Amino acid sequence: MKSNPFDNNKKPSWCVGCGHFGVLNSLKAALHNLEVPPEKTSIVSGIGCSGRIFQFLSGYNFHSTHGRALPVAQGIKCGNKDLNVIAAGGDGDGFAIGLNHTLNAMRRNIDISYIVMSNRVYGLTKGHTSPMSYGGFKTSSTPYGTTDNPIEPILLALSMGTGFVAQGFSGNIKQLTQLIERAISYKGFSFINVFSPCVTFNKVNTYKWYQENIYNLDMDSQYNNKDLTSAINKTIESKGLITGVIFEDITRQPNETYYVQSNSDMPNKNELENLINAI
Numbered sequence: 416m417k418s419n420p421f422d423n424n425k426k427p428s429w430c431v432g433c434g435h436f437g438v439l440n441s442l443k444a445a446l447h448n449l450e451v452p453p454e455k456t457s458i459v460s461g462i463g464c465s466g467r468i469f470q471f472l473s474g475y476n477f478h479s480t481h482g483r484a485l486p487v488a489q490g491i492k493c494g495n496k497d498l499n500v501i502a503a504g505g506d507g508d509g510f511a512i513g514l515n516h517t518l519n520a521m522r523r524n525i526d527i528s529y530i531v532m533s534n535r536v537y538g539l540t541k542g543h544t545s546p547m548s549y550g551g552f553k554t555s556s557t558p559y560g561t562t563d564n565p566i567e568p569i570l571l572a573l574s575m576g577t578g579f580v581a582q583g584f585s586g587n588i589k590q591l592t593q594l595i596e597r598a599i600s601y602k603g604f605s606f607i608n609v610f611s612p613c614v615t616f617n618k619v620n621t622y623k624w625y626q627e628n629i630y631n632l633d634m635d636s637q638y639n640n641k642d643l644t645s646a647i648n649k650t651i652e653s654k655g656l657i658t659g660v661i662f663e664d665i666t667r668q669p670n671e672t673y674y675v676q677s678n679s680d681m682p683n684k685n686e687l688e689n690l691i692n693a694i
């Protein structure tokens with residue numbers, strides 16, 4: 416078998432069994448299958464256990480700040496339109512501190528992919544609730560259980576006009592790899608929410624819990640993922656616990672108006688220095 420050029424021999428520091436391994440392996444396999452070279456790829460991550468993903472793959476990768484993977488990723492794409500740009504981060508990163516960027520990137524529709532690794536908890540900071548935690552979830556900061564309701568990222572994405580909306584599960588690498596391949600190939604903003612269990616701080620939403628509760632749309636030949644109303648209804652009906660391509664708009668064109676067209680559009684060294692000195 417041909418070796419994967421995205422392998423960089425760095426050993427992930429995640430806990431044994433962390434769902435993020437499934438995302439890493441799927442992303443690596445998807446990039447390899449698409450024959451995208453690392454020198455044409457930029458993986459931009461936020462902060463969190465999930466945010467470490469950029470370290471374990473080759474490419475022009477970038478570790479941004481908490482909740483800011485998307486502005487950086489969009490900037491990279493606009494300045495280097497030939498790069499495949501993938502933003503990745505956690506549910507806290509994308510749906511709490513970074514939610515404004517998530518919603519605006521969805522409606523702006525620049526041609527990047529965004530993978531959220533949802534474990535329904537803040538893993539890195541030792542297990543606080545996240546916007547994906549279910550009501551009643553007990554943590555060190557909510558010993559009597561959180562009283563907030565979880566957000567539903569798929570409905571948010573659909574309501575923002577996202578052209579490609581999918582959901583995967585770290586426990587189903589085969590499907591997740593295919594979803595990532597399709598997201599990267601999609602022309603426009605593509606969004607994948609991944610159920611990626613935190614084995615250390617979330618003892619409720621485990622691999623077993625997902626296996627028992629997820630409905631796999633790949634098994635449903637009647638489901639029409641080109642129809643927005645069906646996508647909304649199915650998401651509500653299943654309380655968001657579906658995997659597969661939930662919606663794909665093949666008519667939507669990516670927004671290329673912000674792309675740098677030539678080097679003369681870029682500030683030169685002096686202009687950049689003046690800009691930096693002005694801050």
Ligand SMILES: Cc1ncc(C[n+]2csc(CCOP(=O)(O)OP(=O)(O)O)c2C)c(N)n1
Pocket residue numbers: 462463464465466481504505506507508509532534536537538539540545
């Ligand atoms: C501006 C800012 N606020 C807070 C933090 C602390 N912090 C780091 S990671 C994190 C949450 C991580 O949770 P999530 O995004 O769900 O990723 P996970 O660790 O679960 O993969 C927080 C609150 C930070 N680094 N920067």
Ligand code: SF4
Pocket residue numbers: 428429430432433434435464465534538539612613614615616
């Ligand atoms: S704390 Fe949770 S999210 Fe972080 S590496 Fe461990 S299992 Fe994964």
Ligand SMILES: [Mg+2]
Pocket residue numbers: 463505506507532533534535536537538545
């Ligand atoms: Mg999390």
